[in-house]
Amino acid sequence: MHDLRAIASLFDMRADFVHAHPYGSGHINDTYCAWYDLSGKRVRFIHQRINHNVFKDPVALMKNVERVTQHALSRLLEANHPEAYRRTLTCIPSVDGSAWAFDADGNCWRTYPFIERARGYDEIESLMQAQEAAKAFGEFQKLTADLGGERLNETIPNFHHTPTRLENLEKAIVAADPDRREAAADLIEFALSRSGDCHKVTDLIESGAVPERVTHNDTKLNNVLLDDVTSEGVCVIDLDTTMPGSVLYDFGDMIRTACPTTREDEVDLRKIDLRTDRLEALLKGYLSSASSFLNQCEIDHLAFSGKLLTLECGMRFLTDFLEGDVYFKIKRPNHNLDRCRSQFALVKAIEKRLPEMEDLVQTIAGRVESAVV
Ligand code: ADP
Ligand code: MG
Ligand code: MG
Structure with a gap:
């Protein structure tokens, strides 16, 4: 103390x-x-x-x-x-x-x-909370959309730069203890087979199709304080990772953290799926505040962003396992491996549901637009 x-x-x-x-x-x-x-x-x-x-x-x-x-x-x-x-x-x-x-x-x-008269929640208790939190993150992006002056500082360089995360993983594979590499063989294969996805958003940013904006980069439910009486999203907190980024990082991490059917380190992979009712709540909330400034390309990649951020997170757990568990705190041996396995199971679930997720995005985006017109 x-x-x-x-x-x-x-x-x-x-x-x-x-x-x-x-x-x-x-x-x-x-x-x-x-x-x-x-x-x-x-x-x-x-x-x-x-x-x-x-x-x-x-x-x-x-x-x-x-x-x-x-x-x-x-x-x-x-x-x-x-x-x-x-x-x-x-x-x-x-x-x-x-x-x-x-x-x-x-x-x-x-x-x-x-x-x-407001507080943050570690676990989502209702669809309403997911919707209100997503709305608040959209509002935060909207409030900061026209921030003038110099580019913000990168408080953690390359935080969501997935190609760099992939490079780090590749280096860790080469340098790893052989036993660890062996234990993670199927996960390494899974990650490398998705390497094509890692460049998608950074390529869109480089081409200008997806603009760099001020983003929060830690869009967990507990980083929004919800009103004790109305449950309305009152204030976005925890601005440590606020820096230049893409809204796709923010929305993708909302999907990753708010939509799974299980906890982040679930070991029974059969239980892992993506809740589309939660995704619907996130989209309703987020688009109600963000659709006024998002471009079509950003909207078109909202569903994919969930896959990308989940893949990225899994790769970080895998990298840390291969490096000997030096970054994330572990509570048991192979904890990082279990976390990675669970994230990759979620990636698979998202891949299966992607068409459905894309439809949901377009339906809700269309609904929000016609409500505005
Ligand atoms: P960390 O990066 O460690 O998660 P946070 O900035 O999220 O730190 O703060 C930790 C907790 O403190 C939050 O989850 C929230 O409950 C509480 N908190 C932070 N700032 C405020 C504030 N201005 N008013 C009320 N509670 C706050
Ligand atoms: Mg926090
Ligand atoms: Mg923080």
Whole structure:
């Protein structure tokens, strides 16, 4: 536990620190909820220590977060949104006026107002939640679509660059311990047989058919806070990986995380399938907010994006297994192998359902369009 009173003193809080406790179920950063006294009223804030093992340049990261949140806030205020300050994260400045502050141990911290009367969910409980989360991610992309100025910093270079992920896998295959390579033989074969898919989206970006946009890149359900009363998506959080990317990465990862019938490391492969009712909910939500700026090529690849991001994720688990389990935390031997097997089973399920998924995309896109016209 860090000394949160000391952290509080680094920021321009304009309220008196009372106490703080670890908060939330995030796996990357250290998150604390801190209570303050503001003229007799209790208010709370989030203090977060950025994990600099994952994010090598926390200042570059915070410059992105600062620009993106300021832009989103000004768009919301211009539109006279009644809850502008609840609809985007906002950075509380440090005492020297930056959006971040370093503690005595060299850790980089940030502070956000606590978004009240809303919370994130680790597991999807209803179609409504999937729809609202997808809508919120679409709104986030829309709010940041016209961010001017320099290109955002890449907080994790080549994060969703699938050809690079494939190269990393190929290198890991060559360098792997022979026993591990043997244990993963069928999965290696599966990945290499899909190598043609790895280039599809990056080729579309290079040709200009798919534009580079500001994307979130970690579009799990628990990174959207849903209103406690209405279940409406209130605020997209966890902006660490917000950087230049394709909307297909964001939507593909929504499919990967929200649509499977099982958990990420399910070992009974027969149980693994893609829930088209969940996909329908995601599409309804996402297209209701994003269809105003998406181009046809992006829409036409939404179903495929689910396959691509699932393949990519499986390849990352496989690479980590071959490298000796150095990146992802494992809870048992072969955990990464099981995770990869499960992701690849989902890829197969998506391949089978792709025509159905494509139809769903076009139907819902058409419906959203005719509702707008
Ligand atoms: P991680 O990268 O570790 O997942 P997050 O930024 O997602 O970190 O934060 C961890 C958790 O803290 C979130 O899942 C959410 O429950 C909570 N949280 C973060 N920011 C806020 C906020 N401004 N208001 C309320 N809760 C928040
Ligand atoms: Mg998170
Ligand atoms: Mg995160």
